Amino acid sequence: MSGLLSPRAWNKIWTYRGTFLLGFANTLKTALVALMIALVLGIVFGLMATSGKKVLKTISRIYVEVIQNTPILLQMCFLYYALAFSGHSPGIIVTGFLALGIYTGAYMAEVIRAGIESVPKGQFEAAQAQGFGYAERMFYIIIPQSIKVILPPMTNVIVNMIKNTSCLYIVGGADLLSLTYSFVTGENTGGSYAPAYIVCGVIFFLICFPLSTFASMWESSLKKRDSKVFQNGRPKEA
Amino acid sequence: MSTLGNSLSMLKDPAIIKFILQGVLFTMIISVAAVLFSIAIGTVLALMRNYCVSKKSRIFKAASAIYIEMFRNTPLLFWIFICVVFCPTPGFVDKQMFGLSSVNNKLLFKAAVALILYTSGVIAEIVRGGLNSVAPGQIEAGHSQGFSMLQIMWYIVLPQTFKSIVPTLLSQVITTIKDSSFLANVAVIELMARTKQVLSAANRYNGLNSINVSDVFVLFGLAAAIYFVINFSISMTVRNLQKGGVVNNG
Numbered sequence: 001m002s003g004l005l006s007p008r009a010w011n012k013i014w015t016y017r018g019t020f021l022l023g024f025a026n027t028l029k030t031a032l033v034a035l036m037i038a039l040v041l042g043i044v045f046g047l048m049a050t051s052g053k054k055v056l057k058t059i060s061r062i063y064v065e066v067i068q069n070t071p072i073l074l075q076m077c078f079l080y081y082a083l084a085f086s087g088h089s090p091g092i093i094v095t096g097f098l099a100l101g102i103y104t105g106a107y108m109a110e111v112i113r114a115g116i117e118s119v120p121k122g123q124f125e126a127a128q129a130q131g132f133g134y135a136e137r138m139f140y141i142i143i144p145q146s147i148k149v150i151l152p153p154m155t156n157v158i159v160n161m162i163k164n165t166s167c168l169y170i171v172g173g174a175d176l177l178s179l180t181y182s183f184v185t186g187e188n189t190g191g192s193y194a195p196a197y198i199v200c201g202v203i204f205f206l207i208c209f210p211l212s213t214f215a216s217m218w219e220s221s222l223k224k225r226d227s228k229v230f231q232n233g234r235p236k237e238a
Numbered sequence: 239m240s241t242l243g244n245s246l247s248m249l250k251d252p253a254i255i256k257f258i259l260q261g262v263l264f265t266m267i268i269s270v271a272a273v274l275f276s277i278a279i280g281t282v283l284a285l286m287r288n289y290c291v292s293k294k295s296r297i298f299k300a301a302s303a304i305y306i307e308m309f310r311n312t313p314l315l316f317w318i319f320i321c322v323v324f325c326p327t328p329g330f331v332d333k334q335m336f337g338l339s340s341v342n343n344k345l346l347f348k349a350a351v352a353l354i355l356y357t358s359g360v361i362a363e364i365v366r367g368g369l370n371s372v373a374p375g376q377i378e379a380g381h382s383q384g385f386s387m388l389q390i391m392w393y394i395v396l397p398q399t400f401k402s403i404v405p406t407l408l409s410q411v412i413t414t415i416k417d418s419s420f421l422a423n424v425a426v427i428e429l430m431a432r433t434k435q436v437l438s439a440a441n442r443y444n445g446l447n448s449i450n451v452s453d454v455f456v457l458f459g460l461a462a463a464i465y466f467v468i469n470f471s472i473s474m475t476v477r478n479l480q481k482g483g484v485v486n487n488g
Contacts, residue, residue: 069469070462071419078458086451166313177316193323201312208311
């Protein structure tokens with residue numbers, strides 16, 4: 001733990017604070033753009049999985065299984081090298097957007113599918129009986145009921161995505177962790193391992209901890225409320 | 239894609255196939271070992287966080303909560319980098335074995351420690367979910383039979399807990415197999431790292447003196463297929479278990 005208490009090492013961090021801010025900005029940017037891509041993919045494939053049409057269901061299943069059963073690192077390397085060796089290198093950050101977005105999209109699709117499937121079948125049939133079209137049915141009846149089931153696990157998916165921005169390191173990344181690593185191993189800046197890693201870890205923790213705490217608190221309050229509602233063996237409202 | 243034939247010819251090279259299959263073996267050994275160690279550590283953490291509530295033992299609950307939240311909210315790669323610098327290595331790993339150099343063996347040990355530390359935080363939360371699903375009456379019943387707290391945990395609570403979390407633990411094996419690819423960032427040991435290394439030397443093996451996009455597809459395609467077959471078969475097992483569980487309970 002050399003340098004943990006040395007003022008010189010901490011001074012160095014302060015002098016090069018721009019490196020950490022840049023890494024933080026890159027991580028945040030990657031996470032936000034990837035989140036947008038993931039949400040779009042997740043909604044499209046989640047709706048496909050619950051559409052009841054066999055072809056759409058199969059396509060969605062294949063996407064989810066292939067992406068969830070291979071490592072993100074492999075997907076990122078594949079994307080990066082395939083584009084680079086065919087002469088259309090999009091740059092590290094854009095590779096990050098795409099790879100993270102596609103990877104997280106598969107998890108989003110599963111979360112959204114589970115949320116929609118948690119709504120009792122009678123609700124779909126009732127909506128149809130009332131003459132609602134597909135979009136109206138989803139928008140007015142199904143989504144409002146499933147959103148509380150969807151949001152807590154979705155927050156966990158987002159936390160994992162923020163942690164996964166560190167995967168950019170393998171393609172020569174520009175995210176917070178990669179920049180911290182090149183900072184501590186750099187020729188001019190190197191050496192202050194402990195302070196640099198503490199700063200980097202604290203930043204990650206400060207972003208992720210509120211999100212994951214919120215998710216688990218919401219989840220347990222949902223469980224409590226459900227067990228109250230269903231105490232007598234049937235829903236209160238019914 | 240006119241170079242596809244040359245790329246595929248790499249897969250006929252027994253040296254390359256052996257190199258990659260060894261990587262698969264290392265991936266499996268690292269992941270299974272990490273999960274087993276993590277179950278041991280995670281169970282202790284979960285018990286501490288759930289049951290150390292008296293005034294005297296509250297510090298254990300706090301320590302366990304800090305550990306779990308710390309590791310759950312920071313990236314695995316972060317801990318790998320830290321362990322590579324700070325983790326001490328015992329003497330027995332500092333030599334050539336398993337066909338790895340002593341440098342790689344030390345890195346393997348350090349990275350495996352990071353993977354265990356990280357995974358045990360996740361598994362602690364899984365075990366806690368299982369503990370919470372055991373009815374409180376079970377513990378009271380144990381007390382009334384004159385069991386000590388330790389006996390209650392060992393004979394009554396933990397068996398029920400583990401029975402209920404087997405599917406979640408198996409899913410965690412999938413996650414750990416995927417996470418073990420992070421070791422590729424620091425050492426050439428497991429499947430991901432070896433695939434990447436073969437790619438960087440592909441010009442020597444494909445007979446074309448250059449690395450082409452078809453090499454990327456063939457090599458990473460092979461690695462992806464291997465990961466997929468392993469993980470998909472585990473996830474099918476999980477699904478069968480869950481289906482079987484529903485029937486048993488019903």
